[in-house]
Amino acid sequence: MANDVWIADSYAKINLGLHVLERLPTGYHAIETGMCFLEWRDHFEVKRAPEMKLEMNDENIPTDDSNLINKAIETLNRYIGLQHNYLIRVDKRIPAGAGLGGGSSNAALTLRLLNKIEELGLTDDELIDISRDLGADVPFFIKGKSGIAKGIGHEIEHLDLQPDFWIVTCFPNEQSSTAEAYQNCVPDPEPEFDLKKILTEEDIDEWQFILNNDLEKSVFQRINVSGNMKDQMYEFGATYASMTGSGSAVYGIFEQDFVATNAYKGLLELDFPTNLTRPGFEPDYGIYRKA
Numbered sequence: 001m002a003n004d005v006w007i008a009d010s011y012a013k014i015n016l017g018l019h020v021l022e023r024l025p026t027g028y029h030a031i032e033t034g035m036c037f038l039e040w041r042d043h044f045e046v047k048r049a050p051e052m053k054l055e056m057n058d059e060n061i062p063t064d065d066s067n068l069i070n071k072a073i074e075t076l077n078r079y080i081g082l083q084h085n086y087l088i089r090v091d092k093r094i095p096a097g098a099g100l101g102g103g104s105s106n107a108a109l110t111l112r113l114l115n116k117i118e119e120l121g122l123t124d125d126e127l128i129d130i131s132r133d134l135g136a137d138v139p140f141f142i143k144g145k146s147g148i149a150k151g152i153g154h155e156i157e158h159l160d161l162q163p164d165f166w167i168v169t170c171f172p173n174e175q176s177s178t179a180e181a182y183q184n185c186v187p188d189p190e191p192e193f194d195l196k197k198i199l200t201e202e203d204i205d206e207w208q209f210i211l212n213n214d215l216e217k218s219v220f221q222r223i224n225v226s227g228n229m230k231d232q233m234y235e236f237g238a239t240y241a242s243m244t245g246s247g248s249a250v251y252g253i254f255e256q257d258f259v260a261t262n263a264y265k266g267l268l269e270l271d272f273p274t275n276l277t278r279p280g281f282e283p284d285y286g287i288y289r290k291a
């Protein structure tokens, strides 16, 4: 009904390995990367309004046409035409420029929310098609399932890659440019290790020797604190640690809860935005009417 308020959450992701295979003529890069979700979420509340309006509680992120939520609204409007205007309020908790996909995740949720509220009847595959122009990472966020992304990130094989361990993720408060991270890395068309085999067959104890993020080197040269934080995760007892995506956030995977909790508290004391995700976490992709 016209006065309904709709609520939903938009989740962060981390990358489990990231191979940069080739620089393409478009300037984008062919990659393969595993992705799973964190219990780190932005909260959306949406209701009808006289005109489209976006409100976010993060003054560092513009709410003008450059915002990926507004780009998603514009894309959907162009594709099928929206019947109404909405006020979209976002309680933003996922840091931007962190390699956590916060903006991409917001764009995907916006498409799913408006599809549901306006009863547009678009399938996931149609939403995935529409989402491609919004960003390389946006299609991944349409289904809410972990998996391996290839191509520029649009070709997704959904697999259950959600680790059954604790994940501690920390953002050292320095935004990393995705474009720069890719521009400064050296593609390797023949990676030494088979990413899918590692993620689905290798014991996690082996990951630190064979699971790499090819964007780390160039980012750690510019943002040293991220490299130091990766070392710190191992010092805290992580079984595996890596920068996520184009950074600058770093995550550690821990097999014992008290070791993870100790790392989480230690990093929080540094005043960095830090997240603790429990074993086997699955995002709630539901869209609900607020009671």
Ligand SMILES: C[C@@](CO)(OP(=O)(O)O)[C@H](O)COP(=O)(O)OP(=O)(O)OC[C@H]1O[C@@H](n2ccc(N)nc2=O)[C@H](O)[C@@H]1O
Pocket: 015, 027, 028, 029, 030, 031, 033, 098, 099, 100, 101, 102, 104, 134, 135, 136, 137, 138, 151, 152, 153, 178, 179, 180, 182, 183, 244, 245, 246, 247
């Ligand atoms: C690095 C990754 C890993 O998951 O995520 P984040 O670190 O951004 O979370 C993704 O590849 C980022 O996806 P996304 O953030 O949607 O990238 P886009 O906005 O489409 O592209 C931003 C810029 O990154 C570069 N880019 C992006 C993806 C890709 N496969 N090759 C690239 O070279 C291009 O210079 C592009 O102009």
Ligand SMILES: Nc1ncnc2c1ncn2[C@@H]1O[C@H](COP(=O)(O)OP(=O)(O)O)[C@@H](O)[C@H]1O
Pocket: 060, 061, 062, 066, 067, 068, 069, 095, 096, 097, 098, 099, 100, 101, 102, 103, 104, 105, 106, 107, 178, 245, 246, 247
């Ligand atoms: N709704 C949004 N949330 C977060 N970042 C956004 C949003 N809209 C646009 N942006 C811009 O996108 C960039 C970060 O996008 P994001 O997907 O969070 O990248 P990353 O995964 O690298 O952190 C920043 O430059 C930010 O200003």
